[in-house]
Amino acid sequence: MSRLAPDGPAAAGASDPRERRRVVLATIVGTTVEWYDFFIYASAAGLVFGQLFFEPAGSSLGTLLAFGSVGVSFLFRPLGAFVAGHLGDKYGRRVVLVLTLVLMGVATALIGLLPTYAQIGVAAPVLLVLLRILQGISAGGEWGGAVLMACEHAPVARRGLFGASPQVGVPLGLLLASGVLGIMNAVAPGDAFLTWGWRVPFLLSVVLIGIGYWVRRSVEESPVYVEIAQRAETTRQPLLQLFRKHTPLVIVAALVFAGNNAVGYMTTGGYIQRYASDPAGPVGLDRGPVLWAVTASAVVWLVSTWFAGAVSDRLGRRTTYAIGFVVQLAGVLALFPLVNGGTFGSLLLGLIFLSVGLGLTYGPQAALYAELFPASIRFSGVSISYAIGSILGGAFAPAIATALVQATGTTAAVTMYLAGMTVIGLAATLVLRDRTGIPLGPDHEELQAASPIYGLARA
Structure with a gap:
């Protein structure tokens, strides 16, 4: 693995350790709040939304529709990515991060106030899906900005470690969401949870958004974007430039993420929570232990995410990914045999094993x-690749898993589906050249524009 030359002025702008710590804190806090909001919905969809908002459809179809509402938001992530990418490449990373945080928080709090189907009829699921769409738009724009703030402020030799800071916000969001739901399940058990207990985690978002907003407003703009703006070199049509020159790269990058995302949404999408706690299902565990098992697995996911970011600075991104997909495949093959063991211990072991690979x-x-995209269109590139990958991967993974089990009566088909997605992610990784340490500043656009896909010389 080669170490490429560091950035020039942009790197100097990233050299203040105090500002780096502030950026790391801002990206962790902000993404944790964003994904807490996003995962609270997915967990509630698996636990209560089928009964409260899709009641006339019956238990099986109601559950499928609830998981379908989780997936609908992913269809609108590209819209958020397109808008945020355009704004981020033209007006900066920080303003987009603040806007997406507020949008997510407002949508989440309003879900906590929604009347149920029993109270207002069909308007309840319609309003629920509309608010979920707003969450999807926010999530589509959030990730790219957080990633670039972290990576463009980072020293070259520790870019993977710094870049892991927005990544750990995802398991932290799951940890927080599952933990709060677990607490509310204990505070308001049984019918009380269905009546009001599930609403509290959504309303808590108001407090978390206030904290996240304050932290994100305190950080400086990305030094790479500052340098671009000072030169008046912001791209007028970043989306057009992205698709005209880098469409194959967007597709390959999306497939890399899809291989992780489909598997991750077994827990973040609420599927395992529903499957393991269904009284009529083969596992039949109580809701509380299932939520605590997911919470514990989120801790493992957090640690392995941070570890992988740091290790990638030494082994390279491509090698770390390849190892990870092999471990993830082993976790996929072991997941349902362990979950179907029907004990808290076997469920916990299956989720922990899976979380290491994730x-x-x-x-x-x-x-x-x-490191894949040129500086002038980087926000658009990372955001849109991420959004497309989430559609191909996690968008309807819980609904697909539910349909496969209903059709076949076994989880073997779900295992095959998840294993197939993992292999696709591995294959996409292996067609990319390792660009660990490539300069990110605008002085190196020509180097950045060389295609990282084997067999394509230039974009």
């Missing part, structure tokens, strides 16, 4: 994506 294929993603 972290290894998620920690290096921020640095990998930042």
Whole structure:
């Protein structure tokens, strides 16, 4: 693996250790709040939304529709990515991060106030889906900005570690969401949870958004964007430039993420929570232990994500990813045999094993994506690749898994589906050249424009 020359002025702008710590804190806090909001919905979809908002459809179809509403938001992530990418490449990373945070928080709090189907009829699921769409738009724009703030402020030799800071916000969001739901399940058990207990985690978002807003407003703009703006070199049509020159790269990058995302949404999409706690299902665990098992697995996911980001600075992004996908495949093959063991211990072991692979294929993603695209269109490139990857991967993974089990009566088909997505992610990784340490500043646009896909010389 080669170490390429560091950035010039942009690197100097990133050299203040105090500002770096502030950026790391801002990206972790902001992405944690964003994904707490996003995962609270997915967990509630698996636990209560089928009964409260899709009641006339019956238990099986209601659950499928609830998971479908989780996936609908992914269809609108590209819209958020397009808008945020355009604004981020023209007006800066920080303003987009603040806007997406507020949009997500408002949508989440309003879900906590929604009347149910029993109270207002069909308007309830319609309003629920509309608010979920707003969450999707926000999530589509959030990730790219957080990634670039972290990676463009980072020293070259520690870009993977710094880039892992927005990545750990995802398992932290899951940890926080599952933990709060677990607490509310204990505070308001049984019918009380269905009546009001599930609403509290959504309303808590108001407090978290205030904290996230304050932290994100305190950081300086990305030094790479500052240098571009000072030169008056912002791209007039970044989206057009991206698709005209880099469409194959967008597709390959999206497939890398899809291989991780489909598997990750077994927990973040609420599927395992529903499957393991269904009284009529083969596992039949109580809701509380299931939520605590997911919470514990989120801790493992967090640690392995941070570890993978740091290791990728030494091994390279491509090698770290390849190892991660192999470990993830092993976790996929072991997941349902362990979950179907029907005990808290076997469920916990299956989720922990899976979380190690998920972290290894998620920690290096921020640095990998930042190093794939030229500075002038980088926000658009990373945001749109991420959004497309989430559609191909996690968007309907819980609904697909539910449909496969209903059709076949076994989880073997789900295992095959997840294994197939993992292999696709590995294959996409292996067609990319390793660009670990490539300069990110605008002085090196020509170097950055060389295609990292084997067999393509230039974009």
